[in-house]
Amino acid sequence: MLKINLLGPVEVFVDGKAMPLPSSRKTRALLGYLALCATPQRRDRLCELFWDVPDDPRGSLRWSLSKLRPALNAGGRIRLVTDRERVRIETDYIDLDLHRLRDLINDEAATPDALAAGWALADQVLMEDCELSNQDYFTAWLTREREDLQRLKASLARRLAQSEDIPREDASRWADSWLDNAPFDKEAAQCVVSSRRMVGQVEEAAALAARIETEFEEAGLKKPVWATAPDRVQPEGGTIADDMDGHRLASRQKVRFVKAQDDVSLAWASIGDEDSPPLVKAxxxxxxxxxxxxxxxWSPLFRNLAQDHHLIRYDERGCGLSDWEVDEISQDTFVSDLEEVVDSAGLDRFPLLGISQGAAVSIEYAARHPERVTHLILFGGYPAGWRHTATPAEVREREAVMVLTETGWGRSDPTYRNLFSQTFMPDATPEELKWFDEFQRRTTSPENAVRFLHAFADLDVRDKLSSLSVPTLVIHSRGDRRIPVSTGRELAAAIPNAEFVSLESNNHLLIGREPAARTFLSVVREFLRA
Structure with a gap:
């Protein structure tokens, strides 16, 4: 077993013996990044994260990987797996300190001593010897990872503060640690004040409550509501959407690869109890x-759907973890790729969720395989791309957008990608738009972004609508600026016995925090129960 420590300085041990690592900060940072990501990473993305163009990034990457191989592949087991396009660390036989920490948080039987030891482990700087001040993208990633570690510390402190198995004075100190790591968590604030009362510090509790109220008001937040009785604040019944962070979900999902008919590698993933009913998202x-x-x-939607379903998702060819360099991106390949994924997942019958252009792909699949689709859910969908329906003026506008996309997609300036972000989510906050801008840039190449737009424009399943026999639910945002709600109504009218539900939202892609997202989940669950 090989052990990697990322809390504090980056270290590698084999059978308790420290393995020598190169002095290069970038090489140690690369090791930490690959170990935490766990999934295959594209070489060009790694070059962009760690090296500047004049420094021959591909050569530097090869050098760093050569220096990491002796430590990672110790004992004759290949843990650093590389090919011409991707690099990954095989974590099945690696003991990673941060993974142990996350497992501890999810262990309901963990003792207070084990939780306290976990908190001490977490009370270190993540990859403290890996700061790269001149690499902005890596620095942003590392900052997010360290913020996530702070949330883990808060979760551990919360467990201890609410434990009935430790003295009240100790619980009060853990409540302080919880609030220190989550300063605007109302439940943490309530626990701190309540714990003071429980140890007889009534005046201190009152003063602390007043200070916390001031801090919340100055931050523009609603003040906590204080319990009148000195009882411990019990944790609320959490859900996967509330309590599971992205890293734990990413580590719990199983990512696999399947070859498409033209030998393209497609990445697909499953999460949720495999004994739960399946749900496939195109x-x-x-x-x-x-x-x-x-x-x-959309992650809150996925998290909630994974509570009561075995959720299957995949990256379409040309983006994400699937192959980017592909010969064809078209309606036919979209559908055949979906066929390959569900066959690889071993599914016989399942409900199918199609969002945006995924709705047309889902319709085509259901028309070809009516015996396999139990329910069809279409959100923000359309049966035909704009090339079939647009006016000459709209065609000129759409083609101009594609020219802008090809020239501006890969730039650090998000102006071009904002063309998409603001039509997808007009009600998003600046932070949400910024995240989506960067996400799009990291998810596909400029060339493929244009190819996708061409393929979406050519979609056409209008001739399949009247033949659908599967129970169908059509959902659409009333203020959708990308695909008008009238398109959703017409789609529902053309499918026999389809249900139609409109949402109070302006967003083509729902934002997890908005009330419409909860409505979406409610109607989907009700539909699937029918």
Whole structure:
């Protein structure tokens, strides 16, 4: 067993013996990045993260990998797996300290002593010897990882603060640690004040409550509501959407690869209890099986759906973890790729969820395989791309957007990608738009972005609508600026016995925090129970 420590300085041990690592900060940073990501990483993305163009990034990457191989492949087991396009660390036979920490948080039987030891482990700087001040993208990634570690510390402190198995004075100290790591968590604030009362510090509790109220008000937040009785604040019944962070979800999902009919490698993933009813989501613009879990946009929807379903997703060819260099991107390949994924997953009958252009792909699949689709759910969908329906003026506008996409997609300036972000989610916050801009850039190449737009424009399943026999639910946002709600109504009218539900939202892609997202989940669950 090989052990990697990322809390504190990056270290590698084999059978308790420290393995020598190169002094290069970038090489140690690369090791930490690959170990935490766990999934295959494209070489060009790694070059972009760690090296500047004048430094011969591909040569530097090869050098760093050569220096890591002796440590990672110790004992004759190949753990650093590389090919011409991708690099990954095989983590099945690696003991990673951060993974142990996350497993501890999920262990309901963990003792207070084990939780306290976990907190001490977490109370270190993640990859403290790996700062790269001149690599902005890596620095942003490392900052997010360290913020996630702080949330893990807060979760551990919460467990200890609410434990009935430790003295009240100790619980009070853990409540302080919880609030230190989550300063605007109302439940943490309530626990801190309540714990002071429980140890008889009534005046201190009152003063602390007043200070916390001031801090919340100055931050523009609603003040906590204080319990009148000195009881411990019990944790609320959490859900996967509330309590599981993106990294834990990414580590729990199983990512696999299947070859398409033209030998393209397709990445697909499953998450949720395999004994639960399946739910397949057709791919749409744009996805990344790993990065999706960090999305402020759709990840809450996926998290909730995974509570009571075995959720199957995949990255369509040309983006995410699937092959980017492909000969064909078209309606036919979209459908045949879906066929390959569900066959690889071993599914006989299943409900199918199609979002945006994924709706047309789902319709075509259901028309070809009516015996396999139990329910069809279409959100923000359309039966035909704009090339079949647009006016000459709209055609000129769409083609101009594609020219802009080809020239501006890969730039650090998000102006061009904002063309898409703001039509997809007009009600998103600047932070959410910024995240989606960067997500799009990391998920596909400029060339493929244009190829996708061409393929979406050519979609046409209008001739299949009247023949659908599967129970169908059509959902559409009333204020959708990318695909008008009238298109959703017409789609539902053309499918025999289809149900139609409109949502109070302006967003083509639902944002997880908006009330319409909860409505979406409610109607989908009700439909699937029928």
């Amino acid at each position: 791919a749409n613009w744009l996805t990344h099986l790993e990065l999706d879990w960090e999305a402020p946009i």
